[in-house]
Amino acid sequence: MPADILKSGPDSYRKAVKILQAGGLVALPTETVYGLAALATDDEAVKKVYAAKGRPALNPLIVHIFEPEMADRYGMPPNKTLFKRLSHNFWPGPLTLVLNQQNDIDISKTALAGLSTIALRCPKVEWTSEFTKLGFAGPLVMPSANRSGHVSPTTAQHVFDDLGDVVDLIIDGGPCPGGIESTVLRIYSDHAKLLRPGSTPTTDFVPFISDLRLPEQSAAPSAPGMLKSHYAPKAAVRLNATEKRPGEAYLAFGPTEIVADMNLSETGNLSEAAQNLYACLRALDKVKTIAIAPIPQEGLGEAINDRLQRAAADR
Numbered sequence: 048m049p050a051d052i053l054k055s056g057p058d059s060y061r062k063a064v065k066i067l068q069a070g071g072l073v074a075l076p077t078e079t080v081y082g083l084a085a086l087a088t089d090d091e092a093v094k095k096v097y098a099a100k101g102r103p104a105l106n107p108l109i110v111h112i113f114e115p116e117m118a119d120r121y122g123m124p125p126n127k128t129l130f131k132r133l134s135h136n137f138w139p140g141p142l143t144l145v146l147n148q149q150n151d152i153d154i155s156k157t158a159l160a161g162l163s164t165i166a167l168r169c170p171k172v173e174w175t176s177e178f179t180k181l182g183f184a185g186p187l188v189m190p191s192a193n194r195s196g197h198v199s200p201t202t203a204q205h206v207f208d209d210l211g212d213v214v215d216l217i218i219d220g221g222p223c224p225g226g227i228e229s230t231v232l233r234i235y236s237d238h239a240k241l242l243r244p245g246s247t248p249t250t251d252f253v254p255f256i257s258d259l260r261l262p263e264q265s266a267a268p269s270a271p272g273m274l275k276s277h278y279a280p281k282a283a284v285r286l287n288a289t290e291k292r293p294g295e296a297y298l299a300f301g302p303t304e305i306v307a308d309m310n311l312s313e314t315g316n317l318s319e320a321a322q323n324l325y326a327c328l329r330a331l332d333k334v335k336t337i338a339i340a341p342i343p344q345e346g347l348g349e350a351i352n353d354r355l356q357r358a359a360a361d362r
């Protein structure tokens with residue numbers, strides 16, 4: 048039976064909590080994209096997430112906490128000062144921090160994929176405090192609510208299109224404001240490393256991290272599960288396109304002379320482009336090739352270009 052889509056609010060949150068406590072799957076809106084949530088301490092529920100998405104078992108899941116203080120229970124930062132500085136300034140928000148695992152944690156082994164590290168994020172959403180008032184404080188695994196490898200969902204309808212038949216409930220909180228997944232940083236004793244650019248622009252870390260290292264440009268993934276082809280529509284993707292060729296759909300960025308099929312942002316605003324990116328890729332996914340205008344590699348452009356390169360990668 049296809050999942051119900053319920054508008055966010057007290058009644059739907061009550062239903063969501065019941066389902067999560069019973070080991071079910073609920074799609075929830077976040078400030079980045081829609082997530083497919085399950086109780087992170089319930090190995091059977093976590094396995095359902097992998098099955099629903101068709102996600103490779105080697106790809107670990109981010110553990111979502113409802114308050115920054117919960118991090119101590121699960122993670123041991125190799126550099127406490129750096130961790131405090133980052134969690135105080137960026138949580139709740141679209142930043143995932145990779146730490147060493149605390150001893151004997153009750154998180155699903157499946158979600159941790161056999162690693163000695165744990166990725167933690169505290170999302171900036173109204174439902175964390177509402178769930179807590181209902182007596183449920185997580186933690187949740189919550190990867191994007193799409194089939195693995197496909198374009199992430201930024202509306203409840205996108206979730207329904209990908210997972211409508213395997214999720215127990217979809218909470219509709221409207222379009223996600225960020226539109227792109229969280230930034231992932233690993234903390235080491237004397238530096239931090241960017242594992243994935245995302246919704247928190249890398250330049251925002253400059254005042255807080257003296258030694259921030261960027262991923263090496265190599266064929267190997269920079270983090271477990273960071274596959275080269277990902278976030279991909281069915282159509283082929285042609286990047287840095289400055290013309291529309293026959294049979295292509297053209298996705299513009301900023302003012303343009305080209306007769307575009309869609310525009311990520313008429314005014315060339317990168318936040319707006321990030322917000323619109325996945326909805327545009329899904330809407331244009333009826334042609335053989337989607338040609339996409341060049342996006343400046345600054346601010347959120349770094350994360351947008353990362354996703355576009357993965358969408359265009361060989362499959």
Ligand code: AMP
Pocket residue numbers: 106107108109110145159162164165166189190191228231242270271272273
């Ligand atoms: P996503 O695919 O958006 O759910 O993001 C998951 C990504 O977070 C993975 O591909 C890893 O890069 C990172 N991650 C999750 N869990 C861990 C972990 N235990 N250790 C290291 N990185 C992790």
Ligand code: MG
Pocket residue numbers: 190191199
């Ligand atoms: Mg994803």
